[in-house]
Amino acid sequence: MLPSGQRLGGTAGVLVAAILWGTTGTAATYAPDLSPLAVGAVAMGIGGLLQGLIAAATIIRQRRLIARHWHYLLTGALAVAVYPLAFYASMRYAGVTVGTVISIGSAPLLSALIEYRIDGLRLTKRWMSGAATGIAGMMLLCLAESGGHHSESSYGMAGIMLGLLAGFTYALYSWSARRMMQEGVAPRAAMGVTFGAGGILLMPVLLLTGAPLLMAWNNAAVGIYMALVPMFVGYLCYGYGLARIPASMATTITLLEPVVAALLAVLLVGERLPPIGWAGVGLIVACLTVITLPARRLPFTKILRRAETR
Numbered sequence: 523m524l525p526s527g528q529r530l531g532g533t534a535g536v537l538v539a540a541i542l543w544g545t546t547g548t549a550a551t552y553a554p555d556l557s558p559l560a561v562g563a564v565a566m567g568i569g570g571l572l573q574g575l576i577a578a579a580t581i582i583r584q585r586r587l588i589a590r591h592w593h594y595l596l597t598g599a600l601a602v603a604v605y606p607l608a609f610y611a612s613m614r615y616a617g618v619t620v621g622t623v624i625s626i627g628s629a630p631l632l633s634a635l636i637e638y639r640i641d642g643l644r645l646t647k648r649w650m651s652g653a654a655t656g657i658a659g660m661m662l663l664c665l666a667e668s669g670g671h672h673s674e675s676s677y678g679m680a681g682i683m684l685g686l687l688a689g690f691t692y693a694l695y696s697w698s699a700r701r702m703m704q705e706g707v708a709p710r711a712a713m714g715v716t717f718g719a720g721g722i723l724l725m726p727v728l729l730l731t732g733a734p735l736l737m738a739w740n741n742a743a744v745g746i747y748m749a750l751v752p753m754f755v756g757y758l759c760y761g762y763g764l765a766r767i768p769a770s771m772a773t774t775i776t777l778l779e780p781v782v783a784a785l786l787a788v789l790l791v792g793e794r795l796p797p798i799g800w801a802g803v804g805l806i807v808a809c810l811t812v813i814t815l816p817a818r819r820l821p822f823t824k825i826l827r828r829a830e831t832r
Contacts, residue, residue, distance in 0.1 A: 532766025535759045536775045537810075542756035544782025546748060547618040548790055550610070553734075553744035558614040560731040562606030564745040566717075567724035569753025570602060573761075574718020580711040581718075588715055591705050595715060598698035601691040602720025607727065608688035616681025618787065620664050622780040624685030625692065627660035630774035633693035637770050640697075649770070652812035656777040659805030663780055666799030695720075696769040703765050713761035777806050 550561055574581070581588065588595060613621035630653050634645055695716060702712040735745045764772050781803050788794065 528766045532763040532772070533775060535761075535763030536767070536772045537763075537778060539756040539760035539763065540776040540778040541782050542752045542759070543776070544779045545786060546752050547613060547622060547783045548786040549744055549747055549752075550613070550618075551791055553738075553741045555734045555738065556741055556744065557731050557734075558610035559607055559727055560734060561745075561748065562608075562610040563724045563728035564732060564735060565610075565748035565753045566602060566606035567721045567728050568745075568749035569757065570717035570719075570721025570724070572749070572754045573757060574714045574721065577710045577714025577718070580708050581715050584707055584711050587705070587707055588702070588711065591702055591707070594698045594702045594705075595719060598695045598702075598716035599719035599723060601695035601698065602717055603723035605688055605691040605695065606724070608684045608691065612681045612685035612688055614681070616685060618783065621681055621685050622783050623660045623664045624682055625688035626776055626779050627657055628686055628689030629692045629696075630656070630770060630777065632690050633696060633773040634770040636693055636697050637768065645770075648812065649774070652809045653774055655812065656774060656806050656809030659802040659809060660777065660780065662798050662802030662805065663784060664802075666796050666802060693769070693773055696764060696773055699761070700764050700769045709761050709765035713757065713764075717757060775810060777809055781806050 546565070550556070553561070609621070609625050612625055615621070616624065634649070634653070638645060699712050699716050702716070703709050707715075732745075735741050760772070763775075784799060784803065
């Protein structure tokens, strides 16, 4: 059982990260000339290199420990490199909200399955009910965005598959980074070396696709924002939280990301969210309450404890 203060601190870090990540879809609309590969490469590539840079001293001190767990590093770096390419391509083909919903909505289940299969983590009824509530909210948001019409386009199906790949790689690098932390690697070093290595792998993609970043000031501004705020600051907050709570809980908390994305689309981009979409937002908020509120504060838990003492 996690200490209350540790759990709350970890939860707060992941919540801040989810809010920052939720701005990426809206930010990308201000640079329509950038391909999804360029957006993903500049955002995670530069952001990852910055994380590696600020953690360089710690990484050097723990280089032998990191080398002993090279398989976690390799797994995480590959997942970091694939994730943004799949994520932004999914949003381009399936739509911003649908792509975000699929990518982020699938991550908690995939993360829990990874921990269940490899680590033997027991999935509690409380987590499963919270995750089910959040996924139901995701489905409503997806239906609200699509207007209830299913796209028959092969591009739409490709976007869905890419979203699932993004969700899997997101869950995978979260798991591998946390495993490094559990083996004694400092959180800053674990996140820095994982994302730094992933950023290096993304540099060839950036060189091949990033020319439009230099052709217009808005493209450059979006690229700088993506790299510094959602990816750099956001993943620092995520790493702080990941060191304090399980990866399955962290990925479930990030279900807030598509809520933020939908709200920004309404407020800044001019999109309209129908009632079914607001219902989805409400379910996701309920999911976050269930999985993040300490158990001793839940009314039904108090009732059960009183009954047991009688």
